Amino acid sequence: xxxxxxxxxxxxxxxxxxxxxxxxxxxxxxxxxxxxxxxxxxxxxxxxxxxxxxxxxxxxxxxxxxxxxxxxxxxxxxxxxxxxxxxxxxxxxxxxxxxxxxxxxxxxxxxxxxxxxxxxxxxxxxxxxxxxxxxxxxxxxxxxxxxxxxxxxxxxxxxxxxxxxxxxxxxxxxxxxxxxxxxxxxxxxxxxxxxxxxxxxxxxxxxxxxxxxxxxxxxxxxxxxxxxxxxxxxxxxxxxxxxxxxxxxxxxxxxxxxxxxxxxxxxxxxxxxxxxxxxxxxxxxxxxxxxxxxxxxxxxxxxxxxxxxxxxxxxxxxxxxxxxxxxxxxxxxxxxxxxxxxxxxxxxxxxxxxxxxxxxxxxxxxxxxxxxxxxxxxxxxxxxxxxxxxxxxxxxxxxxxxxxxxxxxxxxxxxxxxxxxxxxxxxxxxxxxxxxxxxxxxxxxxxxxxxxxxxxxxxxxxxxxxxxxxxxxxxxxxxxxxxxxxxxxxxxxxxxxxxxxxxxxxxxxxxxxxxxxxxxxxxxxxxxxxxxxxxxxxxxxxxxxxxxxxxxxxxxxxxxxxxxxxxxxx
Amino acid sequence: xxxxxxxxxxxxxxxxxxxxxxxxxxxxxxxxxxxxxxxxxxxxxxxxxxxxxxxxxxxxxxxxxxxxxxxxxxxxxxxxxxxxxxxxxxxxxxxxxxxxxxxxxxxxxxxxxxxxxxxxxxxxxxxxxxxxxxxxxxxxxxxxxxxxxxxxxxxxxxxxxxxxxxxxxxxxxxxxxxxxxxxxxxxxxxxxxxxxxxxxxxxxxxxxxxxxxxxxxxxxxxxxxxxxxxxxxxxxxxxxxxxxxxxxxxxxxxxxxxxxxxxxxxxxxxxxxxxxxxxxxxxxxxxxxxxxxxxxxxxxxxxxxxxxxxxxxxxxxxxxxxxxxxxxxxxxxxxxxxxxxxxxxxxxxxxxxxxxxxxxxxxxxxxxxxxxxxxxxxxx
Numbered sequence: 037x038x039x040x041x042x043x044x045x046x047x048x049x050x051x052x053x054x055x056x057x058x059x060x061x062x063x064x065x066x067x068x069x070x071x072x073x074x075x076x077x078x079x080x081x082x083x084x085x086x087x088x089x090x091x092x093x094x095x096x097x098x099x100x101x102x103x104x105x106x107x108x109x110x111x112x113x114x115x116x117x118x119x120x121x122x123x124x125x126x127x128x129x130x131x132x133x134x135x136x137x138x139x140x141x142x143x144x145x146x147x148x149x150x151x152x153x154x155x156x157x158x159x160x161x162x163x164x165x166x167x168x169x170x171x172x173x174x175x176x177x178x179x180x181x182x183x184x185x186x187x188x189x190x191x192x193x194x195x196x197x198x199x200x201x202x203x204x205x206x207x208x209x210x211x212x213x214x215x216x217x218x219x220x221x222x223x224x225x226x227x228x229x230x231x232x233x234x235x236x237x238x239x240x241x242x243x244x245x246x247x248x249x250x251x252x253x254x255x256x257x258x259x260x261x262x263x264x265x266x267x268x269x270x271x272x273x274x275x276x277x278x279x280x281x282x283x284x285x286x287x288x289x290x291x292x293x294x295x296x297x298x299x300x301x302x303x304x305x306x307x308x309x310x311x312x313x314x315x316x317x318x319x320x321x322x323x324x325x326x327x328x329x330x331x332x333x334x335x336x337x338x339x340x341x342x343x344x345x346x347x348x349x350x351x352x353x354x355x356x357x358x359x360x361x362x363x364x365x366x367x368x369x370x371x372x373x374x375x376x377x378x379x380x381x382x383x384x385x386x387x388x389x390x391x392x393x394x395x396x397x398x399x400x401x402x403x404x405x406x407x408x409x410x411x412x413x414x415x416x417x418x419x420x421x422x423x424x425x426x427x428x429x430x431x432x433x434x435x436x437x438x439x440x441x442x443x444x445x446x447x448x449x450x451x452x453x454x455x456x457x458x459x460x461x462x463x464x465x466x467x468x469x470x471x472x473x474x475x476x477x478x479x480x481x482x483x484x485x486x487x488x489x490x491x492x493x494x495x496x497x498x499x500x501x502x503x504x505x506x507x508x509x510x511x512x513x514x515x516x517x518x519x520x521x522x523x524x525x526x527x528x529x530x531x532x533x534x535x536x537x538x539x540x541x542x543x544x545x546x547x548x549x550x551x552x553x554x555x556x557x558x559x560x561x562x563x564x565x566x567x568x569x570x571x572x573x574x575x576x577x578x579x580x581x582x583x584x585x586x587x588x589x590x591x592x593x594x595x596x597x598x599x600x601x602x603x604x605x606x
Numbered sequence: 607x608x609x610x611x612x613x614x615x616x617x618x619x620x621x622x623x624x625x626x627x628x629x630x631x632x633x634x635x636x637x638x639x640x641x642x643x644x645x646x647x648x649x650x651x652x653x654x655x656x657x658x659x660x661x662x663x664x665x666x667x668x669x670x671x672x673x674x675x676x677x678x679x680x681x682x683x684x685x686x687x688x689x690x691x692x693x694x695x696x697x698x699x700x701x702x703x704x705x706x707x708x709x710x711x712x713x714x715x716x717x718x719x720x721x722x723x724x725x726x727x728x729x730x731x732x733x734x735x736x737x738x739x740x741x742x743x744x745x746x747x748x749x750x751x752x753x754x755x756x757x758x759x760x761x762x763x764x765x766x767x768x769x770x771x772x773x774x775x776x777x778x779x780x781x782x783x784x785x786x787x788x789x790x791x792x793x794x795x796x797x798x799x800x801x802x803x804x805x806x807x808x809x810x811x812x813x814x815x816x817x818x819x820x821x822x823x824x825x826x827x828x829x830x831x832x833x834x835x836x837x838x839x840x841x842x843x844x845x846x847x848x849x850x851x852x853x854x855x856x857x858x859x860x861x862x863x864x865x866x867x868x869x870x871x872x873x874x875x876x877x878x879x880x881x882x883x884x885x886x887x888x889x890x891x892x893x894x895x896x897x898x899x900x901x902x903x904x905x906x907x908x909x910x911x912x913x914x915x916x917x918x919x920x921x922x923x924x925x926x927x928x929x930x931x932x933x934x935x936x937x938x939x940x941x942x943x944x945x946x947x948x949x950x951x952x953x954x955x956x957x958x959x960x961x962x963x964x965x966x967x968x969x970x971x972x973x974x975x976x977x978x979x980x981x982x983x984x985x986x
Contacts, residue, residue, distance in 0.1 A: 057689040498703035501670050504690035505697045506717025506765060517705045603707050603745035 059509035064424030081450030140343035168270030191273030199267035215249020255309035263443030389553035444542030491525030627676035696762030868937035
């Protein structure tokens with residue numbers, strides 16, 4: 037807030053800005069351009085959802101009446117209770133699994149660490165619908181293991197929980213790996229020297245250092261689950277949750293105001309965990325000192341063996357789910373006729389969009405990766421490395437953090453309300469592939485922005501000052517130095533945008549048209565229509581494409597490292 | 607008085623004029639009332655402890671910070687509000703800020719314009735100048751710290767700027783390289799005659815390299831002078847303490863008795879003019895200025911600033927010995943005295959020896975005890 041006041045030059049808050057270079061005026065114009073883009077495609081749609089929530093279906097202002105009406109229904113509270121139940125249960129199950137896995141990866145000498153790490157991240161390549169489909173094949177009415185959940189018991193609470201555990205595991209794992217890899221070896225040495233045994237060391241050194249990571253991981257899992265409607269839609273059966281309720285209101289009953297109200301309610305846990313996380317992040321930083329000695333794990337046969345056993349078990353679970361979905365795609369009639377077939381990939385003869393959906397998805401992911409990377413890096417560069425237009429740069433920083441707190445479902449709803457309005461001059465993008473690209477870029481903006489900012493911050497802050505003293509305009513330095521040095525991060529951001537756009541359903545589900553139908557949406561629609569095998573086929577196709585793209589980017593990154601070895605060496 | 611012609615205080619030899627520069631960060635005042643002129647071709651050091659405002663002043667001169675008040679004139683041109691590129695200087699940062707993905711030649715040529723051959727010639731010229739010919743194809747990460755430092759210097763000098771700014775350029779290097787580079791930078795500066803302002807917290811660096819030193823503390827200038835002036839005639843308690851080693855002796859002053867230590871008269875060559883009315887004084891003398899005598903040379907104890915002292919501690923500090931001597935006559939005063947190794951051996955000094963010593967009247971300086979700043983003004 038103060039920063040905005042300063043940027044506006046409000047008397048009393050005005051911070052003296054260094055004199056601005058002529059070349060920086062270009063930066064000012066660009067910064068305003070980026071800020072306005074983010075305003076139009078991120079902030080305003082969110083305002084629109086708020087506006088929709090306080091107007092009725094005829095467009096009249098009704099204030100909080102709809103909130104009151106919805107809160108009055110027992111149906112609503114039932115959905116809230118169900119949503120809470122699956123979210124909390126998923127978090128309780130994911131956390132210990134991810135903690136064990138992260139500990140094994142960071143604190144032991146277990147063999148095959150890169151392999152396990154790769155396996156654990158596989159769920160990121162798949163839409164959240166995939167585990168649901170796999171569970172149907174495993175434990176459903178025709179499932180091979182249906183005895184484990186008799187009488188269709190998988191359709192409901194446990195089905196959702198298992199699917200969500202699969203879907204959220206890598207997210208929790210990545211946070212915990214980060215938290216556990218910042219150990220200070222000196223603390224462990226001091227504790228051992230003072231006679232603390234392994235248990236005491238766990239409770240006095242390890243857990244206190246990792247507690248912010250644990251809380252953060254728990255919040256992320258909780259939020260991901262409560263706003264996800266992919267898994268409950270496929271495997272939830274009659275078990276009603278909030279996210280599906282919002283989806284049904286908008287898609288099924290065209291009741292936009294009611295959808296908006298539920299969307300806003302879903303925003304609450306997301307915003308709450310975002311704020312808690314932001315506060316914790318600040319504290320976490322204080323724990324680390326520059327003089328910390330990295331902890332180098334020592335081989336311990338028993339610990340390493342048990343870790344490997346645990347990681348193998350968890351990886352096997354993940355592989356079972358993804359493998360089932362892929363296998364089902366290639367099997368004639370599960371489980372009666374196990375002959376291999378490609379018939380399920382004959383998408384054009386099924387409902388859901390056919391091969392067009394897959395082509396659209398490729399197009400969307402490609403354009404999102406390109407446009408998103410350009411926008412994110414330009415915005416991050418302007419915000420971090422230039423001086424012109426302080427207000428615009430402040431707005432970029434502010435807007436960039438927004439998507440983190442906004443579930444895709446809510447963003448998608450905001451997009452309909454904002455762009456569907458015929459009075460909106462931006463209405464022209466409605467129903468095109470462009471709006472899907474814009475929505476995807478906005479949806480995944482924060483993570484990409486943070487990656488870019490981290491990379492930019494690693495550069496010497498004096499580069500720009502040196503260039504200015506040498507009378508070289510900023511864009512020359514950006515092109516000749518900043519961009520080449522940040523290239524690995526650029527590739528990472530592009531990869532992230534591509535895979536995310538390929539797998540997402542939540543935001544785009546509200547925005548596609550028959551011409552712009554997407555692969556992930558097709559999975560949902562084919563599953564809805566009863567073509568579960570085809571849905572599995574499309575899901576497998578998405579996983580395969582994502583994996584291939586990840587490999588390609590990995591290869592590119594490796595080649596780049598090799599070419600730039602001379603100057604990257606430290 | 608009436609001036610018949612416009613009085614110009616600027617002279618042809620003046621390159622930079624800093625007029626009443628102040629900088630506030632919220633409530634905190636980083637700089638206040640800084641007045642300074644920098645002459646063409648001189649090597650000026652801004653010296654002070656961390657947080658004294660020396661780097662802020664350099665960044666203001668560079669146009670990277672804007673002052674809250676005051677003005678800057680470079681070549682008789684007001685540059686206070688001009689961006690860095692419209693000033694005329696080269697800068698070397700503590701981190702060197704060499705572009706990691708460009709090789710040495712490209713780094714040095716970064717600010718050069720014109721034809722390729724001209725650039726190449728200039729780069730080779732500079733590489734010769736810094737004594738690193740032949741490393742043009744290497745990347746910064748392949749160079750040693752000292753080499754990186756010199757490349758950064760070459761890059762800053764490439765466009766032949768009128769002013770060279772150095773922000774703690776040697777502090778990231780180890781002691782031996784630092785000493786070597788000190789001489790080299792100084793020689794280079796003299797050869798090119800480029801006006802240079804260097805920020806440093808290392809007094810030795812300032813004393814060996816600078817033509818003039820600006821000692822700063824808490825955002826104000828404590829003293830401006832040649833290294834000799836700064837060392838031998840510190841204008842304030844702070845300067846005396848910050849630069850070199852010092853002994854502080856509690857003393858009193860009265861009109862009748864003059865300056866007294868433990869109620870014995872002490873002679874000072876320069877009596878503080880404003881010390882009248884000041885009851886409490888601090889006398890200052892450098893450890894190497896105290897004279898030791900082999901024998902008592904007659905006269906009463908305490909006369910001619912001479913007394914007997916007991917050697918209590920001996921430390922060998924490389925080229926010289928530092929003795930801790932207790933003088934009972936002046937109220938068990940503890941003095942640090944530096945003697946060369948040869949003097950130490952000739953006088954056969956050893957622990958628990960009693961030795962006559964003199965505080966030369968011309969080396970003693972008096973400061974007000976209560977207020978260091980007042981003392982500085984009084985004695986200036």
